[in-house]
Amino acid sequence: MFGALLVLGFSFAPFVEYYPGTRSARSANAWEWAPFLAPLTWFVIVGGLVLLALGLNHALAGDRKVFGFRTSQLQVVVAAYTASILMGYALVEKDQSASVNVDLRLVQLQGGLTVTGAFAWGGVLMVVGALIALVGALLNVLPMPVFRDRTGG
Numbered sequence: 001m002f003g004a005l006l007v008l009g010f011s012f013a014p015f016v017e018y019y020p021g022t023r024s025a026r027s028a029n030a031w032e033w034a035p036f037l038a039p040l041t042w043f044v045i046v047g048g049l050v051l052l053a054l055g056l057n058h059a060l061a062g063d064r065k066v067f068g069f070r071t072s073q074l075q076v077v078v079a080a081y082t083a084s085i086l087m088g089y090a091l092v093e094k095d096q097s098a099s100v101n102v103d104l105r106l107v108q109l110q111g112g113l114t115v116t117g118a119f120a121w122g123g124v125l126m127v128v129g130a131l132i133a134l135v136g137a138l139l140n141v142l143p144m145p146v147f148r149d150r151t152g153g
Contacts, residue, residue, distance in 0.1 A: 001055035003136055006129025007048035007082065013122025015041065016094060027120055036094070040085055044126070047082035051075060051133050058140065075137035083130035090119050090127050 014027035015037065028034040030041035057064075058071045066074060094117030 001052055001059070001136075003079070003129045003131070003133025004048045004051035004055060006132065007044065007086075007126050008052065010122045010125040010129065011041070011045050011048070013125065014120035015123040015126070016089075017118045017120045018094075019116040019118075029122060030126065036092075040089075044082050044085050044130075047078050047085075048129075048133075050078050051082065051137075054078065063140075070141075072137065072140040076134070076141050079130065079134040079137040083127070083134045086123070086127045086130045089123060094118060 011030040013029060015030045016034075017025045017027045019025050028037060030037065030045060032038065054071050054075045057066070058075070061071075063070050063072050065071075
């Protein structure tokens, strides 16, 4: 649940930063409708909400069955989904180049736009939260070894 809270909490922080041309940096959080963000970042946020709900259900009602699966199994699937999308965002190239060529009869215009992007600190902390949620979900689903007293007791 702690990882899900990190994912949800830092979704309001800067997720990516863009440096278009010579202008100053513009940051976007995971909730914004910005290029290369929505709707996938919204799926991550929904994944964080589902992880939080499954964690609360697991804590209050135990590892019961939902849709034919145990809640701990569903936690692993949702945490892996959320972590994989966020890792994809962290590793993808965020630079864009676009060129425009307009050929009129008397004038030929050429122009270009380069936008440099970077993964911001809020996105990094969301990845950390998703990885914490994945490790926690795996620990919930894996059987714990039985620790025995060496004295035979």
